[in-house]
Amino acid sequence: MKKVVIIGAGFAGLHIFYKIRHLIGDKIDLTVIDSRSHALLKPALPEVAFNGEPVSHTLVELKPTIESKDGNFIQDEVININAKANTLTLKENGNIEYDYLFITLGAVKDYDSVKGFREYGYSVCDDYQAQRLWKRIQTFKGGHIVTGAAKSTWGTRVKAPNLAAPCEGPIGEIMFMSDYYLKHEKSMKSPDDFKIDVFTPGKVFFEDVGDNPRNTIGKFMQERNIDLHVNKVLKEIGKDYIIFEDETQLPCDLAIIIPPYTAPKALKDSGIGDEKGFIPTDTKMRHLDFPNIFAAGDIAALAQPKLGHIAIIEASIAAATFLKEEMGENVEIPPHNLEVFCIMNMGGHEATLIFSNVLYGGNIDIAFHSPLARLMKWGFDSYLYFSRGNIPPEFALKALEKIIENLA
Template sequence: MAEIVIVGAGFGGLSAAYELKHLLKGKHEITLISDQPTFTFIPSLPWVTFNLRRLDQVQLPLEPLLQKYGIHWRHGKVTALDPEEKRVTVEEEITLEYDYLIIATGASLAYHLIPGLGPEDGYTQSVCNAHHAEMAREAWNEFLENPGPILVGAVPGASCMGPAYEVALLADYSLRNKGIRDQATITFISPEPYLGHLGIGGMANSDKVVTEVMQEHGIDWVENAAITEIKPDHVKLSDGQEFPFQYAMFLPPFRGAQFLRNVPGLTDKKGFVPVRDTYQHPDYPSIYSAGVITQLAPPETTEVPLGAPKTGQMTESMAIAVAHNIARELGEIQSHPVKPSLDAICMADFGNDGIIFIAAPVVPEPSIGHRRHATALRGVWVNWVKNAFEWYFLMKMRWGTAVPWFERLVLFLLQLSLVTPIAPSSDQSKPLTVLEK
């Protein structure tokens, strides 16, 4: 009987645990470790910020869920990993041995890279985790008592720009509903070379669609912007420009967790885990990676650095591929190894409007030099779709299933997929993307 340990209980960790439980049929032990007692549906955190959701509406308690489905639960922070001895240490006290380890930690938020960035030691808000979204909500409620200039965007090295667009336009929506939009300017400050670039070179018409939305809602913007310092009431850019603010939200760069960076040769210099096509580590085949923590090179280089975005769907596809490949190694399923398709859907809701971005795959296919499918679609229906997806994803986490058959059917109809077979000639020993160590 194999011991499979999963670190992280977000989109990747919980999906991998459920898919493994389904594929292994109770023949092997699965343990999930997380320093958070709840699963949080991260895409809904902008709604929490603007009082459109309560935080408890987008969270699920992990312990009763996992116990219900026969998955072992360990609440605590992983403090050490020994890949040679195949063991992890929790809270410096408990040691767990594993046959397979899935790293699905998400990423640490590198606020320290920009002076004044962040809600705890700086002057800006964030929607990257539940605690910070609650802080952003409290700050927003205070802001409404004394409105003024609003700044939203991201700093150099950030990725997944969708939430920044959501915050800017939800701020506009909230202020208009309260009849005080004329009391606050909104400026979007982005490291992207143009609006709608999203860190991936755009999605066909995304630049045109995003620009139209910003113009219609009276939001100014600064492209190709490198924030260098944030003071209590203004932001400084590398070109000398300064922008005042009463409320600011900027997405930070991501880094790997400290316990990963402490292991020589395990990660790149930023703490991201390199992987083969099978999403195994190239030097430690018993270690798999899924989600934001996985190393993925941006499709193109930009003047101001941007990270490669990893959406919830991309994370889910990595988790499904990892579970499939582990089950195959254990002899529980007979099939070829698979890799995640890295098709991405990003839904940005603006209250009474929205944009859905589709890139299939995020990284253009080398064999054809472009994506199979890429588009940006706008409409009020995006709000309905995102609401429905939130309900559906939380429900399937309650059901203990990762990808029901009807979800696979919908993805097929959208010309999307979660995993694809690895060709027999593929060099699985070669990392998918190798960045500087």
């Protein structure tokens, strides 16, 4: 019986668990380790931040989810990985041995690297920050809102797009949903009562897609008097301003940011990541130096942008590689063909679905704006919650892609 350990129970970790759990008790002993008691369904967090939805709708309790499928769950923090000895060190539970390790820890949102964030900044990146923002937006009396992503930096061991921002989809939701909330719930007018400015560290906004989604988003921004500032690297958040590395400033009464992404300290300390701590893998998601280690999701160096859909693609590849090459199962390993797929909630019944692979040399570049897109996002979030983080099967996702191509 092989000891298989998954560290991190986000999208990628749970997807791998569901993919390989049929081997439990036959070929593998499977343990999932996470520092949290609940998995966080992040796509639903803007609903918490701007609609006041219960945070409980974004949480999946891990212990019953894992143990009901005959897996083992340990709530603990990984503090070290000794890849040569096939051993993990946990903060409370000591050492855990493994034969195979899946690293799906995700990236750390480094709020503390942004001067002034703890005093004046807000975000939607986790359940605590989303609830905090909901309290703030309800008391907002008007003025300047500034939102954008701080710059992140990446390693160089693998060939992946070098994006300035890890993911700007949430910024789209922040700007459109805050605009909708203030106009419809607080009867404010723009730009008389409030003004929204958006910044990006990149040369263009949404650098991970092509012109069609960018132009569509740009049109909606223009209609709402939302101004864009490019090549702006966040330096500091003040009480009534935001300052950038080029020393330019914007007036700011409410700053809502995506902080820099960094690797967990345990990975940096263990020396199994690239120069930034992210895990270098081949396109089968196998570690370049340790063949019994796999990685998927935001912590994988190949994952650019850091996006839930890409986490699922890579988790499927990692699981299939393990099943075929290590367990001898007759399965097909999917190709590492990445694509950007997200549904941007815009408030009310509006949403824009984005589906693009131009970043990776493809020719799909779709932006589909419709109440149907909003319904699709609601359906996806609901399915994810009630299935305990079990993403719809591949045939459903492929069918959805075909529908999207025909609709656009």
